[in-house]
Amino acid sequence: MRRSSSSSTSRTSGTSRSRAVTTSALVAASLLVLAGCSEAGTAGSSSSGDGKSAAVDVGLVYSRSGPLAAYGKQYAEGFRAGLAYATHGTGKVKGHTIKVTEQDDAGDPAKAVAVAKTLIGKGTKIIAGTTDSGVALQLGPLAAQNHVLYISGPAATDALTGLNRYTFRSGRQSYQDILTAGSLLGDSKGKKVTVLTQNSAFGQANAAAVKAVLGGQGATVDSVLAPPSAGDLTPFARQVKAKKPDLVFVAWAGASAPALWTALDQQGVVTSTKVVTGLAGTASYPLFGAAGAQVSFLAHYFPGAAHNAVETAMVDAITKAGGTPDLFSPDGFTAAQMIVHAVEASATDATAMAKSLEGWSFEGPKGDEQIRAVDHALLQPMFTAKLKGTGTAAAPELVNRLSKDAVKPPQKQMAG
The missing domain is CATH 3.40.50.2300 (Response regulator)
Known part of the structure; x- marks a missing residue:
């Protein structure tokens, strides 16, 4: 299996920065097929003291209910599979547990903003999810205002691309x-x-x-x-x-x-x-x-479209956990890969997290992907x-x- 690594970042960040050109809970880590797991699986933490033990808090804000609940479910299933994959089934990076708090925005931008503000107020430095484009367009500016990393999911609006330095996407755009x-x-x-x-x-x-x-x-x-x-x-x-x-x-x-x-x-x-x-x-x-x-x-995706080892790992993990791989499974899986990679750079500094993602090339469940440094577009195969x-x-x-x-x-x- 091709492996994601920090070395791929160093090979690609230079050219990407010179403007090179996108939803419930499941999957226990022990259920993941671990063969060929990604190296993008070690991260820091938001701890005190020596920074070696406290959890890294991640807020997962998505449509667990509402008109796009089915998409939210797919995203969440993929996220759990991706987090287990990227952390070698441990849920930890360099000894730090990735602690995920799920919140339902029901597709309501006002509810999403309120939830995100609560999470940020508690010290959460990473927000992910967002099934609905209207919600995403409210959370992006909030991320910049509060200096937190924000990784949108299935929300496809093009307006997210280039929105600000703290906003990324794990799915395709329109x-x-x-x-x-x-x-x-x-x-x-x-x-x-x-x-x-x-x-x-x-x-x-x-x-x-x-x-x-x-x-x-x-x-x-x-x-x-x-x-x-x-x-x-x-x-x-x-x-x-x-x-x-x-x-x-x-x-x-x-x-x-x-x-x-x-x-x-x-x-x-x-x-x-x-x-x-x-x-x-x-x-x-x-x-x-x-x-x-x-x-x-x-x-954007259907099971079997990519036919690569990462997709196989995603499909196997979701299926073994009782879920169904589907349209937006890769969005969640890729978000987890991105989060683990970002936290490897810093557990507390969202600016460093964002910088580490700019230009990063990696093997995702859809194939070869790259985060374009200039505007954070996620370049990815389509079918x-x-x-x-x-x-x-x-x-x-x-x-x-x-x-x-x-x-x-x-x-x-x-x-x-």
Whole structure:
């Protein structure tokens, strides 16, 4: 197995800094398959005296309830697997226990901020999690104000990249989704593209990214935005069809996805034009029905997509603990890898933690990944897939793996 190490940091940080170009509890450490574990598994602590015994406090703030609870569960499962992996199954680094406190934000930014402030007030120097983009955009500035390390999870909004020196991400961002979709669309010049999404931070980020990427390639891009609380999605499917687009990009999150695909199928959208969407979690596969065979999928992740040793360790650990590897499992796993690496640099100084992550290259469950020093974008492989079979037999089949450099988002200036 390829191993993460501090030496990889020294090899890559120089070039990365010269602007080289993203959810419950489970997994006891004793359940992890330890073969080939990462070296990124020793850290400091927030102790007094000689600094050799006290725990390092980590606050895990994510959607344990609310509309994105399923995603939060995936993240949390992955995090536990990743922490055990990165600490060789001990939960400790250089004798210091990584103490994780979980808090449910229920997808509510105000609740998340209140929880994070409480954790920070108790001395917590690392906050991770964040399933919802709207929550992440509130926690990022809070991290900078209080000088704590913040590592967002599945939240995909591009606005997190370059937000400040203390904010990172362990999942992909919307721009990477769109670049992956672009590989499926071919020549966009002169084409009419309609984005169907929710009127939320996540949806707006996707609409903006499609306009920036495909619009920049010569396409005309417009959007149909549905309220996140909408139950009947037929009117929005009709709006899409009435526009007669050449391409429909669907960006959707949450429990209303089945209603959306039913509406698109009933209104004939999937048979009248090319439809591209992100491959969601395993529970969503049967929901596409016969329409699934006609949809092209970009994929952040699905089990078996990466086919590397780290992914195997993650899948085995989650499965042995009674969980199910899924879409956002790597986001949690990678967050744990990042935290352990950061604490190796310092147990108490968030500035040193952040600096250690800038430019770090490592082997994650998706493959070769790198934290871009200039803006903290997480460069990572992406995938394309097709759905084979229907109902409970539906399963993704890999079409292509795109390297981290093939889907790198544009560099941003660090805001603060």
